[in-house]
Amino acid sequence: MGHGPMLRKEDARFVRGRGRFVDDVRLPGMLHGAILRSPHAHARILSVDVSAAESHPKVRAVITGETLAGRGLAWMPTLSHDVAAVLATDKVRYQGQEVVFVVAEDRYAARDALSLIEVEYEPLPPVIDARRALDPDAPVIRDDLDGRADNHVFDWESGDAAATDAVFASAERVSTCDLLYPRVHPAPLETCGIVADLDRITGKLTVHATTQAPHTHRMLYALIAGIPEHKIRIIAPDIGGGFGNKVGMYPGYLCSVVGSVLTGAPVKWTEDRSENLMSSSFARDYHMHGEIAATKDGRILGLRVRVLADHGAFNGTAQPSKFPAGFFHVFTGSYDVKAAHCRVTGVYTNKAPGGVAYACSFRITEASYLVERMVDVLSHDLGLDPAAVRMANLLRPEQFPYACATGWEYDSGDYPRTLTLALEMAGYDELRREQAERRAAYEATGRGSLMGIGISFFTEAVGAGPRRTMDILGLGMADGAELRVHPTGTAVLRVSCMSQGQGHETTFAQIVGEELGISPDDVELVQGDTDQTPFGLGTYGSRSTPVSGAAAVMVARKVRERARIVAAAMLEVAPEDLEWHKGRWQVAGDPAAGRTIAQIALAAHSDLDLPDGVEGHLDATCVYNPPNLTFPFGAYICVVDVDPGTGQATVRRFVAVDDCGVRINPMIVEGQVHGGLADGVGMALMELMAFDDDGNHLGASFMDYLLPTSMECPSWELGETVTPSPHHPIGAKGVGESATVGSPAAVVNAVLDAIGVRHADMPLTPAQVWRAVQGRPIRPDLA
Numbered sequence: 062m063g064h065g066p067m068l069r070k071e072d073a074r075f076v077r078g079r080g081r082f083v084d085d086v087r088l089p090g091m092l093h094g095a096i097l098r099s100p101h102a103h104a105r106i107l108s109v110d111v112s113a114a115e116s117h118p119k120v121r122a123v124i125t126g127e128t129l130a131g132r133g134l135a136w137m138p139t140l141s142h143d144v145a146a147v148l149a150t151d152k153v154r155y156q157g158q159e160v161v162f163v164v165a166e167d168r169y170a171a172r173d174a175l176s177l178i179e180v181e182y183e184p185l186p187p188v189i190d191a192r193r194a195l196d197p198d199a200p201v202i203r204d205d206l207d208g209r210a211d212n213h214v215f216d217w218e219s220g221d222a223a224a225t226d227a228v229f230a231s232a233e234r235v236s237t238c239d240l241l242y243p244r245v246h247p248a249p250l251e252t253c254g255i256v257a258d259l260d261r262i263t264g265k266l267t268v269h270a271t272t273q274a275p276h277t278h279r280m281l282y283a284l285i286a287g288i289p290e291h292k293i294r295i296i297a298p299d300i301g302g303g304f305g306n307k308v309g310m311y312p313g314y315l316c317s318v319v320g321s322v323l324t325g326a327p328v329k330w331t332e333d334r335s336e337n338l339m340s341s342s343f344a345r346d347y348h349m350h351g352e353i354a355a356t357k358d359g360r361i362l363g364l365r366v367r368v369l370a371d372h373g374a375f376n377g378t379a380q381p382s383k384f385p386a387g388f389f390h391v392f393t394g395s396y397d398v399k400a401a402h403c404r405v406t407g408v409y410t411n412k413a414p415g416g417v418a419y420a421c422s423f424r425i426t427e428a429s430y431l432v433e434r435m436v437d438v439l440s441h442d443l444g445l446d447p448a449a450v451r452m453a454n455l456l457r458p459e460q461f462p463y464a465c466a467t468g469w470e471y472d473s474g475d476y477p478r479t480l481t482l483a484l485e486m487a488g489y490d491e492l493r494r495e496q497a498e499r500r501a502a503y504e505a506t507g508r509g510s511l512m513g514i515g516i517s518f519f520t521e522a523v524g525a526g527p528r529r530t531m532d533i534l535g536l537g538m539a540d541g542a543e544l545r546v547h548p549t550g551t552a553v554l555r556v557s558c559m560s561q562g563q564g565h566e567t568t569f570a571q572i573v574g575e576e577l578g579i580s581p582d583d584v585e586l587v588q589g590d591t592d593q594t595p596f597g598l599g600t601y602g603s604r605s606t607p608v609s610g611a612a613a614v615m616v617a618r619k620v621r622e623r624a625r626i627v628a629a630a631m632l633e634v635a636p637e638d639l640e641w642h643k644g645r646w647q648v649a650g651d652p653a654a655g656r657t658i659a660q661i662a663l664a665a666h667s668d669l670d671l672p673d674g675v676e677g678h679l680d681a682t683c684v685y686n687p688p689n690l691t692f693p694f695g696a697y698i699c700v701v702d703v704d705p706g707t708g709q710a711t712v713r714r715f716v717a718v719d720d721c722g723v724r725i726n727p728m729i730v731e732g733q734v735h736g737g738l739a740d741g742v743g744m745a746l747m748e749l750m751a752f753d754d755d756g757n758h759l760g761a762s763f764m765d766y767l768l769p770t771s772m773e774c775p776s777w778e779l780g781e782t783v784t785p786s787p788h789h790p791i792g793a794k795g796v797g798e799s800a801t802v803g804s805p806a807a808v809v810n811a812v813l814d815a816i817g818v819r820h821a822d823m824p825l826t827p828a829q830v831w832r833a834v835q836g837r838p839i840r841p842d843l844a
């Protein structure tokens with residue numbers, strides 16, 4: 062009844078242009094905000110003169126850092142135990158930082174008024190290269206923090222250092238490599254925005270906003286602005302892509318709220334593209350030194366990693382609070398290693414804050430790229446085939462549940478089966494033969510193109526998370542769900558998570574349909590409105606299916622059990638005599654005597670005599686606290702053609718075999734994988750947030766920050782295996798970030814395999830590849 066490749070309900074409105082996004086919200090008397098931003102990466106603010114802007118005929122309020130400071134709002138707490146400036150008071154700390162917020166009668170007037178503001182800056186030397194951030198003479202960025210004498214954010218480690226050192230000391234082979242996972246940006250098509258409306262009479266704040274986590278935002282407004290939480294309503298309408306960009310709290314949101322408080326009118330603020338790229342959550346920026354220990358025949362024994370993490374000017378990463386490097390410590394990936402250890406040092410630089418975004422699974426992107434690149438480096442050094450090295454080291458099915466060296470318990474997997482399928486689909490041996498022929502021809506004639514085959518095998522950890530170990534701002538990561546079946550048998554499901562394009566209106570209806578034996582068309586999803594949905598932490602870290610999805614299953618099963626009691630009363634039998642069969646409760650041994658959920662729902666609202674203690678109606682609530690994360694995995698194979706003369710790499714084929722356990726909607730899962738594979742091609746070949754030495758942002762438009770299009774993508778070849786999660790009620794694992802996590806390494810491995818180079822950093826633009834072919838140093842800053 063429920064699961065299957067059902068077309069997406071939401072597309073009926075999206076393809077007709079009838080989606081309703083934040084920028085479509087128009088309230089009576091609504092004003093418009095605009096932000097004056099810093100042109101400097103690092104500068105002291107000497108003076109701010111807003112008098113001319115204030116006298117602009119259409120300006121209704123001008124908010125400076127001092128205005129906010131008067132209300133105790135110039136700084137806000139981040140999700141990572143730091144504070145971030147809302148509007149700068151003392152210094153600006155990155156180019157694009159928010160300095161003044163203007164509220165005017167229309168958007169043009171607000172923008173015009175920005176040019177009337179005079180800010181006097183005293184430029185300071187910036188810290189742009191994270192590797193220089195801890196130099197003794199580096200300028201101190203966060204002199205606002207008490208007693209801070211350097212740019213150090215945190216040190217964090219995981220794994221057993223001594224055991225790892227011992228493994229390395231006795232290993233036959235140790236391969237090392239320095240890798241940069243460059244700064245990239247999630248760049249959702251819809252930028253961030255808000256309409257804030259404080260009703261001065263009721264004291265109620267209604268916020269329409271682009272948020273992946275409405276309930277978390279409600280609490281943040283309560284904590285930061287001091288508005289009682291029951292007087293705050295967050296509405297997230299349709300969202301045009303989130304990709305982690307819409308998890309955190311941005312200054313523009315808070316300024317809009319303050320603007321509404323000051324003017325008594327609703328205030329809308331919508332970012333433009335450059336503002337989004339310059340100031341909102343970036344992703345990655347991990348400098349990694351990897352070491353892999355192995356036997357001379359390629360048996361992997363241990364992994365050791367040092368990371369320098371560029372967190373920008375404020376530590377605003379949005380991840381479970383006990384994990385400052387996110388879930389990076391899953392870096393042993395899919396392999397059975399004896400020991401592993403990582404040490405991560407976070408530093409401040411004069412760049413925008415963020416770090417955890419872009420389908421990152423809380424830094425598993427970085428971890429997966431690291432290990433999959435290191436396995437190829439090892440294979441290169443030993444002269445072994447990278448597919449064979451992977452196959453020899455993959456965890457075996459009988460090792461699950463598997464406790465890895467850094468403390469995770471992988472729930473389930475059959476890795477060799479998945480890799481075997483991918484190799485078969487790709488025709489791996491034939492590809493290697495073709496590669497050898499092409500290389501021989503190139504070497505003989507100096508003409509033609511080279512080809513490369515890149516493999517990656519990833520393991521993800523998604524669905525944060527068990528309350529005992531995972532929280533955000535002290536909030537345990539459990540999700541509520543409420544389900545109500547109406548008298549005529551249709552149902553409404555209310556959830557806390559928030560779709561940004563993942564198709565939840567369809568898949569959550571399918572979950573309930575499957576459990577209750579009704580059509581998904583008869584189940585409506587209510588999401589994205591805190592006044593109408595139960596509490597929960599939101600949609601990121603591919604947690605909707607593992608957590609809210611499980612909550613939806615459990616609440617539907619509760620309703621089904623309630624229905625059983627009603628059906629028993631209808632049929633005048635004991636509830637124990639009923640069995641659930643193909644969508645109805647029926648008498649064991651008498652299949653003709655049965656009742657569907659629709660029949661039961663009507664009876665539950667009727668004059669039927671119900672047993673004592675049964676209240677009638679047909680509904681339930683539940684809160685799901687996941688016992689563990691889910692561990693989806695997959696095997697990816699990329700085939701590229703590289704023109705050594707121009708350095709141009711073209712992705713010819715991409716085979717992706719994903720295992721996300723039971724698939725609720727296989728079509729939507731494939732769509733998620735398609736999107737993530739495109740992300741991987743983009744990051745591997747094109748995307749880069751670049752800065753010059755003064756901290757000027759060099760990629761603040763889509764002319765410079767290059768996103769992949771269908772022109773750069775092949776026709777994806779997808780396969781699947783299904784290894785259910787043993788602890789999820791329907792065996793499903795999250796999949797929304799799998800392909801973004803797994804694919805960059807496959808593309809990079811393929812390009813480097815083509816040109817026979819041991820390592821070069823992303824993005825492998827034609828210039829970079831050409832330099833690598835020529836044996837010249839790679840300059841990621843110039844990519």
Ligand code: MCN
Nearest residue numbers: 302303304420562568602603604605606725726795796797
């Ligand atoms: N699904 C399924 N069967 C499974 C697993 C998932 O049918 N075994 C379906 C789900 O029901 C859901 C979709 O696949 O409709 C993704 O589910 P899930 O893996 O639970 O991920 P989330 O819904 O929590 O989405 C979050 C994830 C993240 S963190 C980023 S970042 C990302 C991603 O989703 N952002 C996206 N995919 C995106 N896709 C779109 N279109 N837009 C974004 O902003």
Ligand code: CUN
Nearest residue numbers: 305420421601602
């Ligand atoms: Cu890290 S991006 Mo998604 O978790 O929203």
